[in-house]
Amino acid sequence: MKTEQSLGSWQRLDEVMVFLFRLHLSLSFRSLPFSTSSASASIYTPTFRSLSNMSKTYATEEQVAVAAVRRACHLTSRVFNTLVKNETLVKGDKSPVTVGDFAAQAVIASILTHAFPGDPIVGEEDASDLRLPEGKEMKDRIVSLANEALTEELALGDNVNWGIGPGAKKTDEELLDAIDRGRYEGGGVGRMWTIDPIDGTKGFLRGEQYAVCLSLIVDSIVQLGVIGCPNLPVDAAHPEKGTGCLFVAVRGHGAQQLTLSGANPEPLHIPTSASSPENFDFLESVEAAHSSHSFNERVSSLLGITRPPTRMDSQAKYGCLARGEGGAYLRMPTVVGYREKIWDHAPGQVLVEEAGGVVTDSRGEPLTFGHGRTLGENYGIVAAGKEAHAKVLAAVQAVIKEEKEKAKA
Ligand SMILES: Nc1ncnc2c1ncn2[C@@H]1O[C@H](COP(=O)(O)O)[C@@H](OP(=O)(O)O)[C@H]1O
Ligand SMILES: [Mg+2]
DSSP states (O other), X not given: OOOHHXXXXXXXXXXXXXXXXXXXXXXXXXXXXXXXXXXXXXXOOOOOOOTTOOSOOOHHXXXXXXXXXXXXXXXXXXXXXXXXXXXXXXXXXOOEEEHHHHHHHHHHHHHHHHHOTTOOEEESOOSTGGGSGGGHHHHHHHHHHHHHHHHSOOOXXXXXXXXXXXXOOOOHHHHXXXXXXXXXOOOSSSEEEEEEEEESXXXXXXXSXXXXXXXXXXXXXXXXXXXXXXXXXXXXXXXGGOEEEEEEEETTSOEEEEXXXXXXOEEOXXXXXXXXXXGOEEEEOSOTTTSOHHHHHHHHHHHTOOSOOEEOOTTHHHHHHHTTOSEEEEEOOOSTTOOOBGGGTHHHHXXXXXXXXXXXXXXXXXXOOSSSSBOTTOOSEEEEEHHHHHHHHHHHHHHHHHHHHHHHO
């Protein structure tokens, strides 16, 4: 069994050395799980990857991202249990945002800043309201929550080089600056991270699904995605296994689900049984304002789907799809001119693609992550296993055509 001490030493090696060493360990211990039991959370170790697959492994990035998301998930769970009404304010777009959103972004951005100081970040939140005198009370709460999460002695991928663990306490200004590192405008060249500290804030406030989401995009391609879902059952068919899932995908190296404590890694593959639309139901947003429920109904009836849709907040939908639940995730705009945000889809896209699925917009175009903070001209989202995707997309286009003809008549 690998120990935290031995892992700590090879985290300091460069990426090639890390890969070779992990390969050696993997060959020696392939029958062992890479984590200790869920009772004692352990350092996350990227899984064995085949030498024949020469795409970049992003091993260090994966470890840092997992550590950051797990700490942020601990924080958001704690916030939910202690949340009071006056800690919620209303953003310009009227969506609720809590101290949890800001504090989780502060934690993730602080860790990324330590590990990869040159990498820009596209984050959902910014700290401008917190810098105002009337934001002081909220800022104080956020600083305290973020420092608690950064310094607590959880074995959640602790590595002082990433600015976590005892002694990692930050000043107010450092944490506000970390949040504001998320102001990057995005673009098509070079590396950048996306953070959605609490995706599905409405679900979070209802005590339902939400997700802490992080991705690394390099030259417009999502290379790494990590999605933490504290309220999602580990196994939908076995609720007794509890809740708390972590989805991790690295392009070219597969997708997996673990428990939030890093136990029971399982590779994800969308099953072929999900190729036939009659057998599945749609995954869709709870919010009819985010995604047209009536459009999905019409696509369902065209495909002969009889089961009702599964409504769920956040990118937990991509996680469920990747592990074979649902069958397709369909999101058609309801608000004219709304542009989907890259942080709402980047981790989910790489996860589903690495699980063998396809993610496009409603025209069948690939999602564009290099056009700034939004998906640019993409219109709607269609995600499904390969064969199902073609069928769903055809039905989506048929309904769009029908709508256009009705509008002309
Ligand atoms: N009019 C709209 N159309 C589509 N998505 C919207 C929207 N308004 C907000 N959203 C996005 O929908 C996300 C939630 O996704 P879902 O509907 O699948 O639960 C929100 O994330 P946040 O909760 O992080 O703000 C927000 O970014
Ligand atoms: Mg979001």
